[in-house]
Amino acid sequence: MPRASRQDRRERLGNAKRLRKRIYKSLFRNNLISFFCLAFLTSQVALVWSKAGSCNQPRSPDNVVVSSPLPASRPFEQHEKLVVSLEFTNVCNFKCPFCPQAYEDLPMQPGGSPYDRKHGFMSRAVFDRAVDECRRVAKIVELGFFGEQTLHPQYLEFMAALVDRPFQLETNTNVSMVTQAMMRVWVSSKLDLVRLSLDAVTPEVFNVARPGPVRSLTTGKIVADADRMAAVNEKVHAWLAMPDHRPTRLVYVNSSYNQGEKQKFIDYWTPFLGKDDHVLIKQVLSYGGKIVDPLIQSHRCNVWEVKYLVIDNTGVASPCNLDTNMDLALGSVMEKSVEELYFGERAQWLKSRTGCGNPLTPCRTCTDGNNWSKNEKHGRASTCATGEQLVQLRVA
Ligand code: SF4
Numbered sequence: 001m002p003r004a005s006r007q008d009r010r011e012r013l014g015n016a017k018r019l020r021k022r023i024y025k026s027l028f029r030n031n032l033i034s035f036f037c038l039a040f041l042t043s044q045v046a047l048v049w050s051k052a053g054s055c056n057q058p059r060s061p062d063n064v065v066v067s068s069p070l071p072a073s074r075p076f077e078q079h080e081k082l083v084v085s086l087e088f089t090n091v092c093n094f095k096c097p098f099c100p101q102a103y104e105d106l107p108m109q110p111g112g113s114p115y116d117r118k119h120g121f122m123s124r125a126v127f128d129r130a131v132d133e134c135r136r137v138a139k140i141v142e143l144g145f146f147g148e149q150t151l152h153p154q155y156l157e158f159m160a161a162l163v164d165r166p167f168q169l170e171t172n173t174n175v176s177m178v179t180q181a182m183m184r185v186w187v188s189s190k191l192d193l194v195r196l197s198l199d200a201v202t203p204e205v206f207n208v209a210r211p212g213p214v215r216s217l218t219t220g221k222i223v224a225d226a227d228r229m230a231a232v233n234e235k236v237h238a239w240l241a242m243p244d245h246r247p248t249r250l251v252y253v254n255s256s257y258n259q260g261e262k263q264k265f266i267d268y269w270t271p272f273l274g275k276d277d278h279v280l281i282k283q284v285l286s287y288g289g290k291i292v293d294p295l296i297q298s299h300r301c302n303v304w305e306v307k308y309l310v311i312d313n314t315g316v317a318s319p320c321n322l323d324t325n326m327d328l329a330l331g332s333v334m335e336k337s338v339e340e341l342y343f344g345e346r347a348q349w350l351k352s353r354t355g356c357g358n359p360l361t362p363c364r365t366c367t368d369g370n371n372w373s374k375n376e377k378h379g380r381a382s383t384c385a386t387g388e389q390l391v392q393l394r395v396a
Contacts, residue, residue: 070129073136073339081139081167082342085310085321086130088158089121090147094174094212096199098255100290100324101146109290113362115325121152122313126334127161130311133338135166137309144172144195145310146324150182159185168192175232176214183239191246196236199253200261201268203229209257240272247276254374255284256293266378273380281376288322289365299371301355301363306370309342317341319350321370327361328354 076082095102100115109115122130134141143149143159150173152158159182162169170193171186186194200206206229214228215221217238223231239245250273252258252265266279273279284293308321315334318326319342328350330341341347356366 070334071337071340073133073337076137076339078139080137080307082137082307082309082338083140083142083321084130084134084138084167085142085145085308086127086134087122087145087147087310087312088127088143088149088152088155089119089313090117090145090324091119091121091151092146092148092174092212093151093176094148094210096210096212097208097257098253098284098291098293100287103290109287110292111286111290112365113289113325114327115290117312117325120313122158124154124157126313126315127154127158130315130333131162131165133333137338137342138167140168140170141165142170142172145312145321147313148174148177150177156181156185159189163189170195172197174210174212175235176212178217178235178239179215179220180217180238183242183245186239186246187242187244193249194239194246195249195251196239197251197253198232198236198265199251199255200229200258201233201265202261203227205258205261206232209255236269237272240274240277245274248274249277250279251282252279253282253284254295256295270378270380275380277379279378281374281378283371283374285322285371286366286368287324288320288362289367290324290362296368297371297374298356299368299373301366301369303354303369304351309338319347320354322366323362325362 092099092101100109103109104115131141141162149155149171159171169189169191171191172195174197197210198206199209203226207225213222214231216223216227216231217235236250240248250265250269252262254262262281266281269279283297284295285291286293286296303320303322306321308319310318310321310323310326311333312318312326315332316326317330317333317338318328319330320328323329330344330346330350333341336344350360353360354363356363356369358364
């Protein structure tokens with residue numbers, strides 16, 4: 001093989017250098033691209049990590065993601081304010097024959113309207129929400145709609161939470177389960193009216209008109225049938241004897257189950273009434289077309305005039321205080337404000353259709369609305385007010 005000349009060697013060396021240079025250049029250019037690619041990718045990964053990391057961080061109050069709060073009603077003008085019934089529970093320990101509770105196991109109530117609503121107890125969340133709305137929309141809150149409210153396990157707690165309020169507060173009870181602690185909370189909560197449903201003063205009549213277990217105030221035990229009236233009366237006497245007891249109404253519903261008992265009831269209790277207490281004689285109602293009794297008398301529906309709103313133990317609202325099955329439900333306060341419910345589309349639709357005998361459940365079989373025209377109010381001095389006067393008092 002001939003030896004390469006000096007010239008050839010120089011050329012080969014020059015070619016090798018150029019080739020090396022090209023390779024270095026190419027490598028450098030590719031590395032630069034790779035570097036930037038890598039840097040970009042790294043920054044994106046860091047970003048993702050930083051976002052992901054923030055999900056697990058405890059959130060400061062500023063960056064907490066709050067699910068949208070429940071809508072609040074505007075404060076109602078005085079003339080718009082509602083009479084709200086809050087139902088702690090629709091469970092009752094009595095089965096009074098003039099009440100739909102007595103027939104809830106039947107496929108249909110005697111009057112033809114249904115009552116098959118599920119039993120339940122109001123949760124603290126529903127209670128807080130309903131009361132919060134009542135602060136803006138209610139002039140009167142009645143604790144009780146359909147059931148014995150003292151059966152609620154948080155009855156004392158709920159009552160104590162109602163001390164500061166911008167509305168009048170009233171409670172209903174059949175007295176059977178009332179305890180000394182409940183009477184004390186009625187006083188400390190400064191209740192505006194305590195309504196005690198009695199309907200009788202004679203043990204035999206009481207056992208027919210108001211059957212169900214009664215607990216003794218002194219022993220806390222369920223008493224024998226023969227002692228039921230005495231046990232209830234003992235509680236009423238104990239309450240009325242408390243010097244700081246709140247204004248009290250002793251309620252007597254005039255039905256075919258307690259005939260002949262009315263005057264005895266008035267005469268028995270009147271001497272024990274304080275100056276702010278009274279006896280109220282009421283006419284039996286069909287309960288929105290559920291009950292049948294020869295003493296039920298027809299009357300027009302007045303629920304929109306009174307501005308009723310019932311909130312049941314689940315938070316569902318109805319404009320009728322006799323709609324015990326919530327067939328006229330407007331919706332739930334756990335989703336909408338009372339303002340939206342009471343003035344909304346559904347309410348307007350119902351307003352033009354409710355009324356005794358109208359083709360709507362339960363109005364279809366309702367003949368008497370809230371017939372207060374025969375009501376009598378008796379106090380220490382004499383009869384204080386009657387019938388339509390009482391209607392006016394409630395509407396005003
Ligand atoms: S007519 Fe209807 S809305 Fe009126 S009281 Fe009777 S059930 Fe209630």
